[in-house]
Amino acid sequence: xxxxxxxxxxxxxxxxxxxxxxxxxxxxxxxxxxxxxxxxxxxxxxxxxxxxxxxxxxxxxxxxxxxxxxxxxxxxxxxxxxxxxxxxxxxxxxxxxxxxxxxxxxxxxxxxxxxxxxxxxxxxxxxxxxxxxxxxxxxxxxxxxxxxxxxxxxxxxxxxxxxxxxxxxxxxxxxxxxxxxxxxxxxxxxxxxxxxxxxxxxxxxxxxxxxxxxxxxxxxxxxxxxxxxxxxxxxxxxxxxxxxxxxxxxxxxxxxxxxxxxxxxxxxxxxxxxxxxxxxxxxxxxxxxxxxxxxxxxxxxxxxxxxxxxxxxxxxxxxxxxxxxxxxxxxxxxxxxxxxxxxxxxxxxxxxxxxxxxxxxxxxxxxxxxxxxxxxxxxxxxxxxxxxxxxxxxxxxxxxxxxxxxxxxxxxxxxxxxxxxxxxxxxxxxxxxxxxxxxxxxxxxxxxxxxxxxxxxxxxxxxxxxxxxxxxxxxxxxxxxxxxxxxxxxxxxxxxxxxxxxxxxxxxxxxxxxxxxxxxxxxxxxxxxxxxxxxxxxxxxxxxxxxxxxxxxxxxxxxxxxxxxxxxxxxxxxxxxxxxxxxxxxxxxxxxxxxxxxxxxxxxxxxxxxxxxxxxxxxxxxxxxxxxxxxxxxxxxxxxxxxxxxxxxxxxxxxxxxxxxxxxxxxxxxxxxxxxxxxxxxxxxxxxxxxxxxxxxxxxxxxxxxxxxxxxxxxxxxxxxxxxxxxxxxxxxxxxxxxxxxxxxxxxxxxxxxxxxxxxxxxxxxxxxxxxxxxxxxxxxxxxxxxxxxxx
Numbered sequence: 140x141x142x143x144x145x146x147x148x149x150x151x152x153x154x155x156x157x158x159x160x161x162x163x164x165x166x167x168x169x170x171x172x173x174x175x176x177x178x179x180x181x182x183x184x185x186x187x188x189x190x191x192x193x194x195x196x197x198x199x200x201x202x203x204x205x206x207x208x209x210x211x212x213x214x215x216x217x218x219x220x221x222x223x224x225x226x227x228x229x230x231x232x233x234x235x236x237x238x239x240x241x242x243x244x245x246x247x248x249x250x251x252x253x254x255x256x257x258x259x260x261x262x263x264x265x266x267x268x269x270x271x272x273x274x275x276x277x278x279x280x281x282x283x284x285x286x287x288x289x290x291x292x293x294x295x296x297x298x299x300x301x302x303x304x305x306x307x308x309x310x311x312x313x314x315x316x317x318x319x320x321x322x323x324x325x326x327x328x329x330x331x332x333x334x335x336x337x338x339x340x341x342x343x344x345x346x347x348x349x350x351x352x353x354x355x356x357x358x359x360x361x362x363x364x365x366x367x368x369x370x371x372x373x374x375x376x377x378x379x380x381x382x383x384x385x386x387x388x389x390x391x392x393x394x395x396x397x398x399x400x401x402x403x404x405x406x407x408x409x410x411x412x413x414x415x416x417x418x419x420x421x422x423x424x425x426x427x428x429x430x431x432x433x434x435x436x437x438x439x440x441x442x443x444x445x446x447x448x449x450x451x452x453x454x455x456x457x458x459x460x461x462x463x464x465x466x467x468x469x470x471x472x473x474x475x476x477x478x479x480x481x482x483x484x485x486x487x488x489x490x491x492x493x494x495x496x497x498x499x500x501x502x503x504x505x506x507x508x509x510x511x512x513x514x515x516x517x518x519x520x521x522x523x524x525x526x527x528x529x530x531x532x533x534x535x536x537x538x539x540x541x542x543x544x545x546x547x548x549x550x551x552x553x554x555x556x557x558x559x560x561x562x563x564x565x566x567x568x569x570x571x572x573x574x575x576x577x578x579x580x581x582x583x584x585x586x587x588x589x590x591x592x593x594x595x596x597x598x599x600x601x602x603x604x605x606x607x608x609x610x611x612x613x614x615x616x617x618x619x620x621x622x623x624x625x626x627x628x629x630x631x632x633x634x635x636x637x638x639x640x641x642x643x644x645x646x647x648x649x650x651x652x653x654x655x656x657x658x659x660x661x662x663x664x665x666x667x668x669x670x671x672x673x674x675x676x677x678x679x680x681x682x683x684x685x686x687x688x689x690x691x692x693x694x695x696x697x698x699x700x701x702x703x704x705x706x707x708x709x710x711x712x713x714x715x716x717x718x719x720x721x722x723x724x725x726x727x728x729x730x731x732x733x734x735x736x737x738x739x740x741x742x743x744x745x746x747x748x749x750x751x752x753x754x755x756x757x758x759x760x761x762x763x764x765x766x767x768x769x770x771x772x773x774x775x776x777x778x779x780x781x782x783x784x785x786x787x788x789x790x791x792x793x794x795x796x797x798x799x800x801x802x803x804x805x806x807x808x809x810x811x812x813x814x815x816x817x818x819x820x821x822x823x824x825x826x827x828x829x830x831x832x833x834x835x836x837x838x839x840x841x842x843x844x845x846x847x848x849x850x851x852x853x854x855x856x857x858x859x860x861x862x863x864x865x866x867x868x869x870x871x872x873x874x875x876x877x878x879x880x881x882x883x884x885x886x887x888x889x890x891x892x893x894x895x896x897x898x899x900x901x902x903x904x905x906x907x908x909x910x911x912x913x914x915x916x917x918x919x920x921x922x923x924x925x926x927x928x929x930x931x
Contacts, residue, residue, distance in 0.1 A: 152203040153472035156182075156210035157479075163214035164222070164479050164486035168320045172223035175483075179215025183208050210476055218483050225322040230286040233279045234314040234325035240279045241311045242327060244272035244290065246302050249440045252377050253293075256699040257726025258678060259803045260752040263700050265296045265377070271323070275307065279314065288324030289484075291317065298332035303339035303347055304440070310334070321484040346438045350375055352575040353568065356586045364593035368586065370396035371561070371593065372568030373439050382702030382734065383597060388543065389610050390603030391532070391550020392557060394497070395596065397490060403448045405565045406435050429453065438572070446485075448494065450474035467502045471495065489542040493535055500534030501527060528554035536627060540613040541620025547610050553603040557596055564592035605709065664907070665711050666920040670819035671847065671910040674698065674707035675902040675922070678876030678883075679727030682824060682849060683711060684815055687783025691715040695813065695824055696722050697731035705734035707907055710922075717742040717781060720773070722826030723810040724755035725803070732759065736766050743769040748794045749809030773811050785816040790828065792835035807852060808832035819910045819917040820846035823866050827852040833862040846870065846917050847910050850892070854884025854901075860891050868897045870910060870917050877903040 159182040167175025186208035190201060225231075233240070250268035257263030270292050277284045292299070292310060302308070312329040339347075350373055357365040357378070366378035376384060376396050387393045407428045414424040436449045454470040475495060478485050485491045505526045512522035528551045540546050567589040575582025603609060613619055665672070674681040676698025684693040692713045698704045708716075716739055721729050724746070735741065744763050750756045763770040779786040790812035810826025823845035828836070829852060836843060837859070848868035851858055853875045871892045875883045884901065892899050900908045900919055907922035 150469045153206055153469050153476065155203055156206040157472040157475040159207055160210045160214050160218070160476050160479050161486055163211075164218050164483040167219055167222040168322075168483065168487050172219050172226055175219035175222055176215045179211045179213070179219065182211030183215065184211075186211055210480075213480055218480060221322070221483050225288055225324055228286055228288040228324040229284050230274065230277055230279070230288055230290070230314070231316070231324045233284055234316045236314075238280045238314050239311070240277060240284075240314045240327065241309065242272075242274055242278075242290065243276040243307065243309050244274055244292075246304050246306045246308065247271045247273055247289065248304060250294075250296075250300050250302055252296060252300065254381060256381075256677060256679070257730040258699060259725050259727065260755075260806070262726055262754060263381075263730045265300075268292075268294055268296050268299050270294070270299065270302065272308075272310075274324075286324065289322050291323050291326045292329055293326060294329040294333075295331075299329070302333065302336070303343040305340040305343050307337035308333035308335065320487050322482075323484075342437050348576065349438060349572050352582070353572045353586075354378060356571055356575050356579070356582045359583055359586060360590050360593070363597055364590050367396070367593045367597060368564070368568050368589055371564050371596075372402070372572060374402075374445075375439075380702075381700050382705075383600065385702065386597075386600040386604040389547060390553045390600040391539075391547035392553055392596065392600050392603070394493070394535075395557065395561060402439070402565055403432060403435060403445070403452050405562045406569055407431055407452055409566050409569075435569075446474075446478055448474075448498075450477055451498070467498070471498050471502065489538060493538045493542070496534045496538055497531050500530040504530035504533065524555055524558060528558070533627060533631070537620045537624035540623035541616055541618075544613055544615030544619065545610045546613050546623065549603045549606050549609045553599050556599045560592035560595050564589045564596070567592075605706070664920075664922050666909050666911050668818065668912045669711070669909040669920070670817040670912055670917075671815075671822055672707065672711060673849065673872040673874050673900070673902060673908045674704055675906045675908075676700075676703040676707070676731065676874070678853070678879045678881070679730065680722070680826070680849070680853075680874045681707065681731065682874075683708065683713065684784055684786075684817060684822070686717075686781045687818075688715075688781075691717065691781070693718050693720065693781070693784060693786070694735060695720045696728040696826070697735055699727040699730040701731050701734035704731040705737050708735065708739070710907070714738065715740045718745055718779065719743070720745045720786075720811060720813065721747075721759065722812075722824070723747060723749055723806055724752060724759065725806060725827065726755065728826070729755055729759055732762050741766065741768055743771055745771050745773050745811075747773055747791055747809055747811040749791070749806060751806050751809075783818060787814045787816075788812070789814055789840055790836055791832060792839050793832075804829055804831075804857075812836065814843075814845060817910075818912045822847040822849070822910070823868070824849045825851040829855075829857040830859055833859045837862055837865055847872065848892075848897070849874070850884070850888070850899075852883075853879075853881070854888050855881070856885035856887055858885075858888045858891070863888075863891055864895060867895060868892070870919055871897040871899045872908055872910075873899065873901045875901055875903045879903075 159178070163175045163178035163182065166178050186204045189204040190208065248271045250270040252265030253267045253269055254265050255263065271289055272292055273289055274286045277286045292312070310327060310329055310333060311331065312327040315326040315328060317323040317326055350369070353369050353372065357368050360368070363380060363383055366376075366380055367383060369375040370379050374397055379396065384396075387396060410428045410431045411424050414427055432449060432452050436445060439445055451467070451470040451474045454473055478491070505523070508530060509519075509522045509526035512526060513519055517525075531554065532551050536546055567585050571582045571585035571589070574585065614622060670685050672683045674683060677700070679699035680696040681698040681704040682695040684695065686692060690712055692711070694704070694708070694716055697719065716735065719732070719735055719741060721732070721744065732744075744759065746759065760770060773788045775788050775790055775792060777788045788811065791809045794809045807827035807829050808831050810828050810832065812826060812828060812832075813824040815822045815824065821844065823843070825848070833851065843862070843865040845866050845868055847870045848863075848866050850871050850873045854873040873884045873889075889899055898919060900921065902908060905921040905923060909920040910917050911920055
């Protein structure tokens with residue numbers, strides 16, 4: 140992207156009208172439809188007064204006032220009426236009572252998967268989808284109810300993921316009231332498959348075939364690039380791993396997987412450049428680029444940011460065809476006006492706000508800042524590379540802060556590093572998408588060419604997310620966004636004063652001189668002489684046991700999903716793992732297994748005699764085969780030893796012969812129980828053993844004493860006080876996810892441990908928790924950065 144040196148003046152005539160229309164719709168959705176009427180009429184009256192007093196003023200002022208008058212009346216009329224219809228829809232009142240309903244709807248958007256971390260016998264991944272649909276007919280509790288509103292469907296992924304926009308289906312389910320301030324009149328919880336599904340339009344079927352073709356082509360790549368490339372090209376993150384997705388959010392790169400103006404600019408720009416090289420005229424070029432634009436919009440779906448960018452691009456192409464020099468700001472304002480009038484729900488959509496703010500920043504701020512840097516001797520390419528991400532960060536930070544409840548401090552740097560490869564990856568991905576169905580070999584070749592770019596983006600996101608202080612917490616919601624905007628505005632205004640700029644530079648340099656040595660050169664984590672670490676992996680288990688050799692440790696369980704255990708091992712500088720022990724095969728203990736191998740030497744995987752659930756056993760066996768490491772079984776009485784660490788296998792004492800259909804309690808009681816001899820004393824690792832297995836250990840093992848106890852089953856109520864008393868720990872570690880719905884840890888279990896004199900720690904409060912050697916016995920060090928609530 141390049142800015143002309145003189146491109147500093149912008150046509151602002153449509154901006155007041157766009158803001159007035161947007162704010163009127165926003166007020167109507169948040170406060171009631173009548174506020175949209177008031178806001179629209181107020182804008183129209185103000186515009187009328189300006190027109191009356193500006194009869195002899197410049198035409199620019201009159202044009203701006205005329206646009207404001209028209210959009211004010213539209214906001215007070217059609218926009219307010221649309222909001223009123225949704226807020227007074229008959230189905231909304233029925234949804235408040237939670238009644239069963241049967242709806243005939245037309246699918247409005249592609250289904251979006253809702254991912255969840257694995258737990259117990261539930262495999263991690265998408266178990267449901269969310270999709271918007273427009274009601275045609277409705278029957279509530281056997282009664283016909285008139286409605287033409289929009290509903291949100293929560294449905295099983297198995298039956299609903301393949302639906303396409305435009306299909307008409309019959310949906311039975313349970314009504315629930317809507318949550319967000321938009322035009323949704325009800326939420327329908329669906330359990331079964333769609334009924335009487337009609338055909339999808341041919342163009343939607345074609346687009347779905349192309350999207351599936353890109354996914355198939357990407358299977359030739361490693362898992363992470365294969366999941367990222369469709370997200371870069373089409374905004375399709377269904378194959379993106381939760382770990383990479385979270386790293387992109389933390390590093391400030393999440394916008395790359397949300398299709399917006401950048402993708403459209405790359406696709407249409409490539410067509411225009413090609414036709415210009417062929418010396419074709421502007422009208423033919425505009426028509427060809429317009430066809431590319433229409434096809435791309437159908438391919439990626441009607442997301443708010445895509446629609447905003449599509450309308451802007453259509454205006455620009457129309458100006459090109461007519462031979463007129465357009466401006467980006469009027470096109471942006473026109474897009475806002477048109478989309479908010481057509482769909483007032485855009486006014487409260489964070490993605491739409493993010494897209495509009497980012498575009499406005501690139502149009503208004505980036506050219507000025509780039510020009511200023513060039514005048515100070517910075518090379519043009521470098522100046523634009525710095526100005527674009529800085530402007531985008533400044534204008535989008537308030538929206539991101541309100542949306543995510545956090546602010547990324549590394550996003551400017553990560554976007555500078557990512558920018559050179561985004562366009563090549565997008566162009567190669569689009570070409571692979573359209574050529575793959577006709578020439579699979581060429582499509583696969585293009586995908587392989589895009590592989591290095593995708594790997595680079597993953598590397599940038601991963602290292603950016605790992606940077607100390609990469610993200611700071613911030614109040615969420617609208618008030619948090621307004622607070623962030625006020626802080627940034629104050630900083631920008633203050634920076635205009637020379638003395639303030641000098642003071643800010645001194646403070647920044649001082650922070651770097653103090654924080655970098657403290658956080659990077661002399662980090663507080665991990666503590667010296669750590670013997671055991673309970674990793675914070677959310678609602679799951681992962682324990683790291685140190686050996687006498689630095690960088691070498693045994694891992695027991697791997698958490699519910701890839702990423703957290705890998706980050707924990709990275710912080711501990713563990714790169715050699717002689718053995719990974721999986722206490723049992725529930726998803727919250729094996730879900731992160733693949734990420735343990737990332738950049739590390741692993742000697743083998745050990746499991747107990749249990750083989751349930753069967754899908755988990757197949758997954759573990761497949762991972763062992765893929766990594767070419769042995770898969771061994773541990774049985775009571777065996778002893779494993781390394782320098783500085785020894786493990787005795789105490790259980791399970793009893794495993795049912797039948798594996799199919801075992802319930803969660805039977806699988807928990809088949810957990811491998813280990814007692815380790817470490818530099819900090821004895822540690823007892825109990826997996827998820829419950830009452831029966833604890834009673835077996837009490838009956839069969841004479842001495843259960845240990846200084847450190849990994850509390851069974853995340854501190855659930857299924858713990859025998861006599862078992863806890865027999866262990867008599869001085870330190871009790873509870874691995875538990877923040878905000879979990881299982882009641883973990885149970886108060887009675889914690890009270891029992893406290894009464895026994897144990898120091899009880901919790902990963903949802905303390906983050907990663909280390910047991911360190913001390914002259915007086917085992918001591919505890921806490922990292923203090925717990926993970927947020929688990930995904931649902």
